[in-house]
Amino acid sequence: MPELPEVETVRMSLEPKLVGRRFEDVEILDSRLTRPTDPAEVAAELTGERVAAVDRRGKYLIVRFESGLVLLIHLRMTGTLGHSRNGAVAKSHLRAVVRLDDESDVTYRDVRRFGTWLVLREDELDSYLAARLGLEPLERGFSASKLADRLAGRRAPIKAALLDQRTLAGVGNIYADEALWRARIDPRRTAGELDVPEIRALHRGVRRALEAGIARQGATLRDYRKPDGSAGAMQHEFKVYGRGGEPCPRCGTPIEKTRVGGRGTWFCPGCQR
Known part of the structure; x- marks a missing residue:
């Protein structure tokens, strides 16, 4: 399972590619990724959203949008996020594709299909994470x-x-x-x-x-x-x-x-x- 260093590496890589970009089109290919919410509903919510920030809390990747929506991604055992241009998207274990407004793609692959995508409002995020996570070990306040x-x-x-x-x-x-x-x-x-x-x-x-x-x-x-x-x-x-x-x-x-x-x-x- 990707741990804090792996998720932080993904965050640092995706941040300059996502911030300021709009989700032009969202295709969710596996209903398990968003359950119990219908994947078409999640795709519709995310389409047209512009990214304001990419953060991390524990093993969660947090994509914040200018509208106040948040996409919370957990890679679980085998999830991977990729970024590619020119439509070069391999199909193996592909679970979701986001086309950005610069015509590049963010892909999500997951062999074992345990990963999750959850859409929340900004005012719901802190309580959701606080119920599940303890101390953030790289924050200055961790003593x-x-x-x-x-x-x-x-x-x-x-x-x-x-x-x-x-x-x-x-x-x-x-x-x-x-x-x-x-x-x-x-x-x-x-x-x-x-x-x-x-x-x-x-x-x-x-x-x-x-x-x-x-x-x-x-x-x-x-x-x-x-x-x-x-x-x-x-x-x-x-x-x-x-x-x-x-x-x-x-x-x-x-x-x-x-x-x-x-x-x-x-x-x-x-x-x-």
Whole structure:
């Protein structure tokens, strides 16, 4: 699933191509994308709208229009957004096409068809997101003390707590493992039992892992691609994720794989405590 760095990379790529452009024509090819709303209704709402901004909250991409409407996109497991010119739109797994007023196309593809497009009014957006998402880990207001408040009393393993979007918005399986390695914390530790120095280390680890992912334009393992179709590079820089049996880059101990909260989890038993 695309996580915060991948969605932020998509946002940064699409923003200069979308802002100021009008949705000339909208074709939604899969009714699952907008359910329970009829896709023809969503297409009609979006057609003619001019883009004012492209933002992100957690794993959600937010397209804001001058009229006050908002298109909220979640890529889920395998969704990808592309941008192309001259009608060069490949049909494989295509779920939606938006023709812009410069005659370029924004395409949405999704192999597993779990992604969603939701149209809201601007005054509905904050409450919708607040009910589903916790702290935004790259905002200036994200602090170790706020993270401590979110983890206080939690009996779940720290890895599972980080995957809960109501704790930290945008952290998924990859960057949770990478953050915990940076913090030297065993992913099986009980979240509410971390001490103050460990919380501070985890705060730093989360930010550094996410910043590294953005700097390398996301991780392409299977489906994720940038809007121009090229791959990200973070997969070449993983410290532990997917590297079972390889030596830890910090202490040399072989990296192990286990399961935490039902998710495959990689960690170093030598230096993560």
